[in-house]
Amino acid sequence: MAEPLLTGDVPSEDGPAARRPPGPGHPSGLGRPENADAAGGLAPPASLADFAERARAVLPADVWDFVNGGSGTETTLAANRAALDRVAVLPRVLTGVDRPRTEAVLPGGTYALPVAVAPMAYQRLLHPGGERALAAAARAAGVPYAASTLSSTPIEGIAAAGGTVWFQLYWLRERALVADLLDRAHAAGCAAVMVTVDVPVLGRRLRDVRNGFALPAHVTAANLPRGRDDLAHQGTPGVSAVAAHTDAVFAPALSWADLAWLRARTPLPLLVKGVLDPRDAVRAAETGADAVVVSNHGGRQLDGAPATAAVLPEVVAAVGERCAVLLDSGVRSGTDVLRALALGAAGVLVGRPLLWALAAGGRAGAEAALALLAAELRDALTLTGCADPAAARHLSTRIGG
Numbered sequence: 001m002a003e004p005l006l007t008g009d010v011p012s013e014d015g016p017a018a019r020r021p022p023g024p025g026h027p028s029g030l031g032r033p034e035n036a037d038a039a040g041g042l043a044p045p046a047s048l049a050d051f052a053e054r055a056r057a058v059l060p061a062d063v064w065d066f067v068n069g070g071s072g073t074e075t076t077l078a079a080n081r082a083a084l085d086r087v088a089v090l091p092r093v094l095t096g097v098d099r100p101r102t103e104a105v106l107p108g109g110t111y112a113l114p115v116a117v118a119p120m121a122y123q124r125l126l127h128p129g130g131e132r133a134l135a136a137a138a139r140a141a142g143v144p145y146a147a148s149t150l151s152s153t154p155i156e157g158i159a160a161a162g163g164t165v166w167f168q169l170y171w172l173r174e175r176a177l178v179a180d181l182l183d184r185a186h187a188a189g190c191a192a193v194m195v196t197v198d199v200p201v202l203g204r205r206l207r208d209v210r211n212g213f214a215l216p217a218h219v220t221a222a223n224l225p226r227g228r229d230d231l232a233h234q235g236t237p238g239v240s241a242v243a244a245h246t247d248a249v250f251a252p253a254l255s256w257a258d259l260a261w262l263r264a265r266t267p268l269p270l271l272v273k274g275v276l277d278p279r280d281a282v283r284a285a286e287t288g289a290d291a292v293v294v295s296n297h298g299g300r301q302l303d304g305a306p307a308t309a310a311v312l313p314e315v316v317a318a319v320g321e322r323c324a325v326l327l328d329s330g331v332r333s334g335t336d337v338l339r340a341l342a343l344g345a346a347g348v349l350v351g352r353p354l355l356w357a358l359a360a361g362g363r364a365g366a367e368a369a370l371a372l373l374a375a376e377l378r379d380a381l382t383l384t385g386c387a388d389p390a391a392a393r394h395l396s397t398r399i400g401g
């Protein structure tokens with residue numbers, strides 16, 4: 001039987017995801033009995049990390065691993081966090097700032113926060129509301145939602161549920177399919193195209209290999225022609241079906257000529273995601289990108305790639321005013337957003353924490369997570385004497401203390 005969705009949640013098209021039911025006393029997953037307050041109510045999460053334990057309690061173990069795992073020995077996954085933790089920001093004092101504004105300019109517009117929801121595949125693995133629920137939460141928070149090529153809801157359905165939706169392009173082997181996806185995204189009202197360039201093949205994600213991870217039948221690559229995701233459903237011990245699928249459908253040998261083709265093919269703002277080397281960032285800007293996203297895919301691609309916070313300043317310095325620079329991989333709080341801004345980013349993408357919140361409480365959970373992030377960022381700006389995120393880009397930093 002389907003679990004009740006939270007009020008205001010977006011119903012699924014064809015039944016619930018395979019999830020463990022929440023335990024008694026916390027039907028939404030957002031509160032747990034041990035966190036109950038004196039009145040018997042359930043204490044809300046106090047940090048984005050608090051959503052992780054709630055998600056873990058309701059998700060099948062292999063889905064938890066798919067979301068939280070990295071590639072190889074997960075060295076880069078850990079390095080992302082360690083590098084952010086090493087960034088100390090020097091507060092400015094006596095600036096007369098009372099209540100800072102959090103609005104920020106990102107490609108295509110001004111948004112409530114310098115934050116966008118990272119593109120993440122197959123969100124109906126997490127919750128029956130899937131992409132629609134998370135996109136609706138992003139709309140409520142006033143931030144862009146990046147819809148993955150591998151979404152489990154068609155791009156048209158996501159655009160209808162969301163506010164500002166960016167279409168994330170994975171370059172498929174068939175150019176005609178790429179062109180069709182771009183046309184569909186434009187027609188659906190997407191506000192930007194974000195092309196991901198760090199997945200010539202999927203990184204070796206050992207948790208998925210060991211789990212023989214495959215998609216359940218009700219979670220499909222909804223933007224692809226029927227049957228084009230069959231491989232992702234074929235569970236084989238010792239094989240990640242998701243990796244086998246992407247290796248079969250993704251174009252492995254993209255070049256700058258392809259990026260130039262894309263720039264000419266879409267009139268929308270173009271973001272290039274998955275850049276780490278400053279030379280590639282400059283070349284992307286010179287090819288017409290409106291932004292680059294300094295990303296190592298949350299530690300899911302090249303294990304041994306540097307932490308994004310470690311290379312961000314070099315990329316910002318190299319790119320200069322040519323285009324905006326965003327960062328993702330490891331952002332877990334408003335303090336982390338402040339750190340990225342102080343290192344020169346225009347904004348960040350947030351990934352896994354929003355999947356945890358989606359798993360824990362559907363749309364309401366994701367809204368709560370984004371509201372918490374906004375409150376944390378406002379506090380961080382207040383504590384550093386910044387009137388807005390633009391001012392935070394002038395703060396000084398010290399690495400390692």
Ligand SMILES: Cc1cc2nc3c(=O)[nH]c(=O)nc-3n(C[C@H](O)[C@H](O)[C@H](O)COP(=O)(O)O)c2cc1C
Binds near residue numbers: 118168295328331
């Ligand atoms: C479950 C999952 C699925 C993802 N799917 C995609 C995707 O379809 N396209 C993409 O460009 N990046 C994808 N990513 C990478 C994210 O966009 C982002 O780079 C990364 O999650 C940021 O790191 P964080 O999770 O530590 O915040 C995915 C990440 C996760 C965790």
